[in-house]
Amino acid sequence: MSGWVLQANDSGDPAVSGGKAAALSALSRAGFDVPPFVVILPEGLSARGLKPDVRKSLESALAELGPGPFAVRSSGRDEDGSSHSHAGQFLSLLEIAAPDVPAAALKVWRSGSTESLRAYRASRGLDPAGGAPAIIVQRLVRARAAGVAFSADPVAGRRDRFVISAIAGLGDRLVGGEADGDDYVLDASGHTVLQGPEAGVLTATDLAALGGLIARVAAVRGSAQDLEWAFEEDQLFLLQARPITTGLREPTLPDPMVTIFDNSNIVESYPGLVSPLTYSFAQYAYARVYRRFVALLGVAPGRISESAPVFDNMLGRVDGRVYYNLVNWYRALALLPGFSLNRAHMETMMGVSEPLPAVISASIGPPPARGFAKVAEFARMGRAGFGLAFEAMRLKRTIRGFYARLNGALRVRPDAIAAMPLSALATEYRTIEAGLLDRWDAPLINDFLCMIAFGASRKLLERWCGPEGIEIHNAVMIGQGDIVSAEPARRIAAMGALAAGKPKLIEALQRGDLVASKGDPALAREIDAYLAKFSDRCTEELKLESITLDQDPAPLLAAIAAAALTPRAAHVRGEDGAAALDRVLKEFPVRRRIAHLVMGWARDRVRDRENLRFERTRIFGHARRVLVAMGRQLAALDAIEAPRDVFLLTVPELLGAIEGFGTTADLKGLVATRKAEMARAAERPDPPERITVTGAAGLSSAVAAASAATPAGAPETIRKGTGCSAGLVRARARVIRDPRRDALVQGEILVARHTDPGWIAVFSNASAIVVERGSLLSHSAIVAREMGIPCVVGLKGALDWIVDGEMISVEGASGEVRKTDG
Template sequence: MNEMVLDFDRIDKSSLPLVGGKGANLGEMTQAGFPVPSGFCVTTAAFSAFARQSAEMPEYYRRLDQVQADDLQQIASLGRMIRDHLMTLPIPESIRSAIAAALHRSGENKAYAVRSSATAEDLPTASFAGQQDTYLNICGEEPLMLAIRRCWASLFTDRAISYRAKNRFDHRAVLLSVVVQQMVFPDVSGIMFTADPVTGHRGTTTIDASFGLGEALVSGLVSADLYQVRSGAIFGKKIARKKLAIYSLPEGGTVTRELPQEDQERQALGDSHIVELAAIGESIRKHYGSDQDIEWCFAEGRFFIVQSRPITSLYPLAPVSVPPGESPHLLLSFGHQQMMTDAIKPMGLSLLKTMFPFGKSSVRAESKYAAAAGGRMFLDITPLLALKPARKLVPKLVSGIDELIGSGVGEFVQRESFVRHLPRVPGLKRQVAGFAGRILLRGARNLLFASVSKAHPTVNAYIEASVREGKSRLSGVTGPERVERIQEQIGALLRRMFQELMPYPLAGIISSRLIRVMLERWLGEPDIVHVLNKSLPGNVTSEMGLIIGDLADAARPYPQVIELLQHCEPKRFREQLRQVEGGDVFGQAWDRFMEKYGMRSPGEIDVTRPRWRDDPATLLPSIVSHLRSMKPGEHRTKFAQGADEARAAEQDVLSRLRAQPLGGLKAALMARGIAVFRGLMGLREHPKYLMMQHFGMIREALCDEGRLLAEAGVLTDKEDVFYLSLDELLRLTRGERIDGLDELLPLRKQEFERYRALTPPRLMTSEGEIVTGRRKQQDAPEGALLGTPVSAGVIEGIARVVLRPEEAKLSKGEIMIAPFTDPGWTPLFHSAVGLVMEVGGLMTHGAVVAREYGLPAVVGIDRATELIRDGDRIRLDGTRGYVLVLERK
């Protein structure tokens, strides 16, 4: 075999190292019988032989290794030098001869398209599309040799270098093949996606079509017709005005021409041809087993496929079973509900699926209504929406989690196609009524009659008993018995917790709504509720934030402790404390904190994440920020001031109500409402606190099982346990084999790294469609970033973008811009004067804590951490729900 040049009919998907992604796809489709114009590939072996002639390339590669993806000036300079250098190198004679022979076989008098095909291109996980150059209508041997050399040089275009640097590809590892393919001179050409690239809907074929060569469309010179096909029928068309087209010239090259007026708004492709093309696309999709981005053209009455590559932008499908004829299922992002949208390792997902209390065959089983996709968990809420009352109630309830989720659910359930084929779940209404009814009845009793003063002792006693029982069940056992107990413990946790704990904060939530209504109706001032919300007593997460402030104050007298907080090795922090002045005093306070809160951390719903007691790296910067931004005792003083303001507001409201007609009754109703609100709303974080207590002990047990399996040689590393499911771990502890485990674990690790870069949707369907909601009309200045107002007030200050708590460097007077926050972020709230988040709603963690601390806050601003730059001066309006950039850094 001559490895310098390979004809398409000698290439398949296994040829990727020699011909790159584009070449491998063309060869694969040729062998599968698809209508691909013939041609050949100049292989990566030829490129390597060409580049080896250069004595300078090793030094160029060394300099490329040091390039940063955002250093555009250096990239432009270095890229130009490398390209100019490569264009001075001759093509070795052996390679020229092989190319000339292939050209003779294919037809010397024909015109060719010459395209680059990189080994890291058109892969399922990385597109690299458009990173290298294409040359059209190349005629003759010498023009072909020049085009090939230009393609080789284009491996070092600015965009290609930057893309590789950004995605951490080794520049030496990405090699270039060149595809030489017979030109087709089409009447119409374009691009076809076998899934909708905008909504993600699988089964919707989307076709862009325009006259002439497809390069006009790809380069953005022309607008294209848009056709959409589903189940073999056209269901959408948008005919564009097509002013220009690119055509081939007989002598070589191309020309851009203006289309006659009568052709500009003519449908480029007839209906029968649209359906025929969609059928070809479906055949290609089935051949590859994944959705494809296909370049096509239509000439002399037939279609040609000139390229097909995987669509890499689609969010992965959730593995949900939908019976034939049933409506597509609607799935809600659990991460958005929990204010943690990062990817979660397989064990973390398995634990969450086991914890979800509905759709389980047994307490130890994973729920059929919980599905993992892209490293995130989604909840299938479709069975619930089969109940007509739920289709009205659920959108309102989830709006408290996230306004866009609520409006998205509300719009989706109005679709006739959804309602017509909803599943019927026998006994569902009775199950929901039984589960929710008990919680609602107890919540109503707490709202109307129960002693508020007894709530906190009752809840705390339940938590202590639950934690004692959990620790007792997991102590003294190992192996399969311990794993089974983990499944039982986590499988029963949520149902019990809902029944026992949720009636308390539920009464607080209902009372807050009633207070707002009464304030509006009787005083015309509903926003007083924001003052009544300050410094709620007994909130376990707020108390944690205050104790972290105490830790900062404990460190203040000791410079060596402060130095250690700033520059220690986090995992050895407690050990290093013993070696510095004041370390014993601070260490005692530290140990007390860890005893109560050491099982917490940012992203804590993922049990595989280190807890603060394992690694305090995410906690130490919060203490340092507190030292920088707060005076001694200031956090306690501010919290006490908030409580005083709330009490003063309460007395003022009650006094004004007593002066009104029926004032005694109004004041009594308001007093009860405020007592319930301030007495029970602080319990809102207790269920999560209990959950994390169990997560902490379960994590320790899982780590111990991982250690034992690693010592036995079953796992390579104890951390590998986090890439298993609970059922898989159970099998391994029983001594069973898992076929292909050695290959499976590295694959899962690679998948996890890929999933980390994905942005999960708030809502998606079982068909992959991303469902987006719409915000209400808002009163905001032009150019403002719109979100959901969750904590009233207006503040101006410097924006500090915090992507991870361990990197936080908040100073006094700064506004925190974060992707999300969960209780593990709470330590930073004392240092900020305002909060902006990309996800969240009125009742999510960040919003609740911001209101308690009196921080103006806006949530739900997509890409806030990108659109607002670190150091920008901004105005945050937590009353109207917007952020306005006043000065760019």
């Protein structure tokens, strides 16, 4: 073979064979699938073509490469370098048959002396003459798909993602700009597709192979790379790799911090998209309330102050949705007495779907206590226990004090709030913070005691009464009669009875005409009384942006109409819980007495927990009125476009604008940015229940990545959740995603992903309730027990499994849900 024709392995010197050939040679030697090629050095050609000995050597080399066809491409000495790519400056020819290779080589060789190349080299500070390129003759890949790929985003300059553009067949039309391709974005690991068409040129398997190729090439070459590639059947070939020469951002330093977001509990309070105003209000409330919580359990003030970043970041906002920052919740628990003695029990307090990974939990808090440290920890637990017992003994007084502060703070009438100037509204909001959120003692103490009492009483009955003890426990929790959450359903049923048999009145109720609906004096009095007490109770009531019943009473009127058309059938309760307890423990009088005492205390705690949560609704309602009034004033001052734009600002931004400590006066600019963010988030599906992010948690692209799909198994006819209200019902399922839009006919089984107190009007029509999320102490479980409605919570995947309108049976004691025929 002539010295002017080199094999691939001999083409590694860019000064001899050019930059492209040298790169391909290195990649081939590194084990990448590079199609076989030979290189014709520029000295082997003249203006008339290949020199005779070069032609003979080329014919021999082509015979070894195969029958063709071939790709004939340039390899200039400065081409594909780290500073100058020469992209598109030389000629490339495809589909060249073996006899035509010499002529094609001459054309490519001549492209090294064009005026456009001279201009390019001059603009880059290179010698315009440059010299003719070497010629690569390579076996042509019969591509089913081909394209380009970048190990960094060359447009945005980001190094944390791979960018791929693909087209069916050969990639020359894509590279030459003659056709558009399918664009994909992968994360920097190459494993997760962040963006791409649903039915594009590339399959998931193709993308996985490409992600691995991009990562390996960048690692071997030691810099961000621009690749050309092609699939021949299922084999992926690397056709070219060169450094990305556009400016990229500085490489990020490795950041080992792990953040875990989990919404398995909080989604019941803050479902779906949550406004910046609600999020910032909740964030402050959680920070202040849980500082108070750990203080009540004996954590020293100094340790609480040192943990300020933990309490300030109990929540996270992921693509507009609220999540717990689970690692910080765990860090807060680690402050409590007894943590080092029983980590596993402490984890259950968080109520999440799965515990923290062991490698993370092991790094939080002190190691398991031993020796003297164990004695000291028991002493801390003892002090906390005495303190908690003291708080339990004076709980009634604490609750009375809380109600007194609450009623004092809420004494300001809505019309007075509407008449306040901005400075007075800011003062009123500060009163809410200082007088209520910073002194959240009664709900905190009662909630903690409720958790202990409910769990202990349930375990006690299960131990003494066997499996029947769980059913007795649920039965005892039914029918307390003074849980405020169940009152709306009873009032709605009573108002339905007043409207029953009056077609014109029912029609007015159905169309949401409040004036016409109040044409009946008796019904008018009941509606006014309902709104006076429950106007803040609405769907998603803890979201400040939610429309309340005093703003739009249509949901209430519709629920009254439904109750009037189909009077509620009384649910058949089983044996009275107390009687059942007496029967089972008939032979054990001491146990019976203890069981009644424990159950009675647990019932009181559950009752107070639910009633105090209603007071939380009132506080949020008062805060909502204050903040909405701020929005009206700011709109009047032209600081924002519309009053409801206030929900797109945060509490510190609002107060900063009023009190003078804000960092910008451009509230309209902030609103526009947030409005666009919320609109984009609304178009995307909800992120998964749990998200693990490494590095800067609020910036990582992993935050928006969906969880891997679970392969579909065999069709199921039975699933089991947590039974929390006894009774057996067989009826038609109605999947309700938004009770403001979806209707439930009397007697149907309500199926929902999650509920909140604003769903009570829907509950009043349900024959049974199935909820995908939740626990025994969820609002849905407590109210269902109070109303005597069979209920199952925590039925994983309920909305994907149960088809709207199909017949199902619900066993509220065992938690079994069964699909039935016909």
